[in-house]
Amino acid sequence: MAALARRQVGIIIGVVLAVALIGGAVALALLRPTGSTTAETSPTAPSSASASASPSGTAVLTPAQSGSPSAAQPSASERNGSQPQPSEAAPPADEPPAPPSEAAPPADEPPPAPPGLPAALRGLDVERIATSQKLVALTFDAGANDAGLASILGTLSTTGVKATFFLTGAWAQANPAKVAQIAAAGHRIGNHSMTHPDMTTRSDAQIAQELAGAQAAILAGGADPRPLFRFPSGARDARTIAAVNADGYAAIRWTVDSLGWQGTMGGTRGPAFVTQRVLAALQPGEIVLMHVGSNPDDGSTLDAAALPDIIAQMRAAGYGFTTLDILL
Numbered sequence: 001m002a003a004l005a006r007r008q009v010g011i012i013i014g015v016v017l018a019v020a021l022i023g024g025a026v027a028l029a030l031l032r033p034t035g036s037t038t039a040e041t042s043p044t045a046p047s048s049a050s051a052s053a054s055p056s057g058t059a060v061l062t063p064a065q066s067g068s069p070s071a072a073q074p075s076a077s078e079r080n081g082s083q084p085q086p087s088e089a090a091p092p093a094d095e096p097p098a099p100p101s102e103a104a105p106p107a108d109e110p111p112p113a114p115p116g117l118p119a120a121l122r123g124l125d126v127e128r129i130a131t132s133q134k135l136v137a138l139t140f141d142a143g144a145n146d147a148g149l150a151s152i153l154g155t156l157s158t159t160g161v162k163a164t165f166f167l168t169g170a171w172a173q174a175n176p177a178k179v180a181q182i183a184a185a186g187h188r189i190g191n192h193s194m195t196h197p198d199m200t201t202r203s204d205a206q207i208a209q210e211l212a213g214a215q216a217a218i219l220a221g222g223a224d225p226r227p228l229f230r231f232p233s234g235a236r237d238a239r240t241i242a243a244v245n246a247d248g249y250a251a252i253r254w255t256v257d258s259l260g261w262q263g264t265m266g267g268t269r270g271p272a273f274v275t276q277r278v279l280a281a282l283q284p285g286e287i288v289l290m291h292v293g294s295n296p297d298d299g300s301t302l303d304a305a306a307l308p309d310i311i312a313q314m315r316a317a318g319y320g321f322t323t324l325d326i327l328l
Contacts, residue, residue, distance in 0.1 A: 117227045118328060121250040125236055128255045129285030129326055134319040137287045137326070138310075139254065140303070141230065143168040143196045144293035146178055148304030152292065153185055155307045163187050164324045165292070166230040166252075169194035169214030172221050179221025188323040190228030191215055191249060198235045204243040211247050228252055228324055252324055254289035256281035260303035263295030274306035279313055287324075 129137060140152060142165060156163055165182050167189060172179050183189060193199070194213035202210065211229065218225045229249035231240070241251050260274045278288055288310075290303035311321075 117245060117248050117250050121327065122245045123238070123241060125231065125241055125251040125253045126287070126327065127253045128283075128287060129322070129324075131285045131326075134284050134317075135322045135326070136282070136314055136319050137285075137322050137324050138163040138290065138307075139166065139230075139252075139287060139324065140164075140290050140292050141166045141192055142171045142292040143192060143232070144171075144291075144296070146171075146175055146292060147294035147299070148301035149178060149182075149292050151301065151304040152307060153181065155304075155311070156187070157185065159308070159311050161311055161321045162323050163321070164190060164228065166190040166192040166228070167214070167218055167225070168192045168196050168232075169210075169217035170196070172214065172217040176221040179218060179223055183221075183223040188228070188325055189218060189223040189225050190230060190252065190324070191218065191225035192230050193232050196232040198233065199231055199240045199244075200235050200237055202240075204239075204246070207240060207243045208247050211244065211249060227328070250327065252287070252327070255283070255286045257289045258291075258303055258306070260301075260306065261291040261293070261295065263298045263300045263302065269302065271302055271306035271309065274302050275309045275313065278306075278310050279317075282314065282317060282319070 129135065138161065140163060142149070152163075155161075165187055167179065171192075179189070191211060191214045193210040194217070195210065197210065199207055199210070215225055227249050229244050230252050231244075234253060236251060244251050256278055258274045258278050262269070264270065274290075281288075290307070292304075294301045314321075
């Protein structure tokens with residue numbers, strides 16, 4: 001019996017040991033990693049893979065993106081102490097926008113340029129405005145004094161008529177405020193030479209000097225005479241007309257001279273003489289020549305005195321008034 005009992009005890013001990021061994025083996029098996037080290041990349045231990053994407057769309061890391069030791073190895077250039085060169089040039093950084101430039105202050109606008117010389121006026125000394133309309137151009141030459149100017153400007157203002165004044169440069173230099181006054185009233189100003197010479201006795205160069213001198217003097221008074229010019233005393237020929245045209249001026253004569261500048265002729269003439277003479281030549285496009293200054297002998301200003309009646313009778317005949325800009 002004792003022997004049988006020892007055998008049973010031994011069997012039990014063997015079974016226990018076998019179970020213990022089997023349990024230990026199972027535990028060891030459970031502790032071993034079961035994932036493949038080559039099929040996929042573990043999130044915590046990325047492997048070096050190609051730079052393309054897999055067919056399934058899973059991102060595959062490149063060596064530069066990998067945290068593996070092989071990606072961290074220095075290149076040959078780094079081992080030699082030089083900086084690695086990038087495989088592609090980095091895109092240039094966006095340049096900061098240029099600061100807005102400060103707008104330059106607007107310059108004073110120059111006055112509008114005067115009208116140029118129309119080709120149709122070249123070679124002419126215009127005696128009448130080519131029109132069928134009942135229009136008259138009243139013109140006044142100024143080369144002596146200004147005795148009749150205040151009366152003339154007053155009449156023109158009262159009647160609402162605009163006229164054209166041909167000024168010599170000498171007169172403009174002596175009366176710059178009067179030049180400005182004429183222009184401010186809305187009247188047109190033309191060039192009448194600098195010194196009122198007989199232009200047919202002057203060379204082309206001298207004619208140019210006469211025009212330029214008068215132009216400068218009138219401009220200094222605040223008006224621009226271009227391109228209207230009247231020959232002093234009406235003395236001209238084909239050459240002098242061409243010379244004037246070459247300097248950009250149109251030659252303007254007259255249809256009728258009032259002869260008011262001749263004065264009373266010893267008491268035989270008065271304002272009525274001037275009015276009758278001007279109205280006798282009345283026609284569409286008439287250009288009337290009168291003068292600003294007084295007669296040097298008797299001091300009369302017949303043109304200024306006759307002007308109110310001239311305007312009234314022309315209007316009664318159905319006429320209106322224009323400046324010589326109508327020619328341009």
